[in-house]
Amino acid sequence: MLSIYPAIFYKEKNGYSVIFPDLNYLSTCGENLNDAMEMAIDCLAGYLYTAKLDDDKLPTPSKIDDIHPIDIANTIGFDGKDSFINLISVDLEDYAKTHFNKSVKKTLTIPEWLNREATKKNINFSKVLQEALIAKLRSL
Incomplete structure (x- = not known):
């Protein structure tokens, strides 16, 4: 409409x-x-x-x-x-x-130790990346 x-x-x-x-x-x-x-x-x-x-x-x-x-x-x-x-x-x-709603898939590389520690703490990688990108864009 x-x-x-x-x-x-x-x-x-x-x-x-x-x-x-x-x-x-x-x-x-x-x-x-x-x-x-x-x-x-x-x-x-x-x-x-x-x-x-x-x-x-x-x-x-x-x-x-x-x-x-x-x-x-x-x-x-x-x-x-x-x-x-x-x-x-x-x-x-x-x-x-x-x-506004379309998501795109991104592949990234992080150190193995960081992946292991974040996974243990059930961190949502996509959410953290989105929050970090938004913060970065606001600071520019």
Whole structure:
């Protein structure tokens, strides 16, 4: 099932900023229009996915005619002159299978002693690797 929300695209010196007024001014950006569109889809999917996990009620999407890009730009400190509204759609179930839930198998090598000690303590290697990778990515 498609979820569709309007987004405002603001042209800036170095690309586009994208804002979803119905979703607490959720925002993203892209270096060019194509990149901004891809990021908008990913941003919307992430928001919807998190809301679904948290059992949050989603707002009803606004009608395009009810959205005023310049007024919103003034509220958040943008120059809204070069802007447009576009509907962003995503099939959350399909998107999640590809981007959020899909696991990939990795083969790694560790010292035998480390494997033996971790196995004795019933350590979940996949979980530890995921946690370590997340921590590493956050620190970069």
